[in-house]
Amino acid sequence: MNLTLKIWRQKGPQEKGQMVEYKVTDISEHMSFLEMMDILNEGLVAKGEVPIAFDHDCREGICGMCSLHINGEPHGPDRGITTCQLHMRTFKDGDTIYIEPWRAKAFPVIKDLIVDRMAFERIQQAGGYISVNTSGNTQDANAIPIPKLDADLSMDAAACIGCGACVASCKNSSAMLFVSAKVSQFALLPQGKVEAADRVRNMVKQMDDEGFGNCTNTGACEVECPKGISLENIARMNREYLKASII
Numbered sequence: 001m002n003l004t005l006k007i008w009r010q011k012g013p014q015e016k017g018q019m020v021e022y023k024v025t026d027i028s029e030h031m032s033f034l035e036m037m038d039i040l041n042e043g044l045v046a047k048g049e050v051p052i053a054f055d056h057d058c059r060e061g062i063c064g065m066c067s068l069h070i071n072g073e074p075h076g077p078d079r080g081i082t083t084c085q086l087h088m089r090t091f092k093d094g095d096t097i098y099i100e101p102w103r104a105k106a107f108p109v110i111k112d113l114i115v116d117r118m119a120f121e122r123i124q125q126a127g128g129y130i131s132v133n134t135s136g137n138t139q140d141a142n143a144i145p146i147p148k149l150d151a152d153l154s155m156d157a158a159a160c161i162g163c164g165a166c167v168a169s170c171k172n173s174s175a176m177l178f179v180s181a182k183v184s185q186f187a188l189l190p191q192g193k194v195e196a197a198d199r200v201r202n203m204v205k206q207m208d209d210e211g212f213g214n215c216t217n218t219g220a221c222e223v224e225c226p227k228g229i230s231l232e233n234i235a236r237m238n239r240e241y242l243k244a245s246i247i
Helices: 033-046 118-127 148-158 165-169 176-187 196-209 220-224 232-246
Strands: 003-009 018-024 096-100 109-111
Touching: 018 033, 118 176, 118 196, 148 176, 165 176, 165 220, 176 196, 176 220, 176 232, 196 232
Parallel strands: 003 096
Antiparallel strands: 003 018
């Protein structure tokens, strides 16, 4: 298929960016979206032009690195997948595809389609962990009975890959789905309850300090999340935060 691509180009964080038009031809419907981007970049390099910078790593929907806003939707028009899992059969011959980076104050553009998502890392560092004595006196994990429902819900929350699609889809650029997933995966387990109050207070404070917006229950984050993280996690985080505030 032959396609027109309109892609955001920006030389650096302090530079002004703009949409630039490119043409690609003979694209197979069996290619992934990132393979199509590779073809485009090979052509640009062959002509002595600067290739388009975009994030990618595992290309298996696991790492959360790929982060393209495609035709106005994070990760593109399909559901339950990351950009690297999107295939060109989703599009039609002659289509015009708009490709942009995540848009959020807390995710500044580094170059072209790459944004700085270190804000998520700082939120994790604020409390997204448990403190464990590893001096040789640790308990076997199976020694602590955990209700299956709690274990399942914790695993569902832990499926978050931190890609940032929730932020990119939210009209407020809220990170509450991401933060609530990280809070929930520990809050539901006995190992996480010891530091639960400090964790939720510190992570929410860091989220606010990073400049993310608040949640107004639009629900776009859950729809666009490639791992289907539920809004129920936000409700759980709000309950955890309320409990921590009155302790």
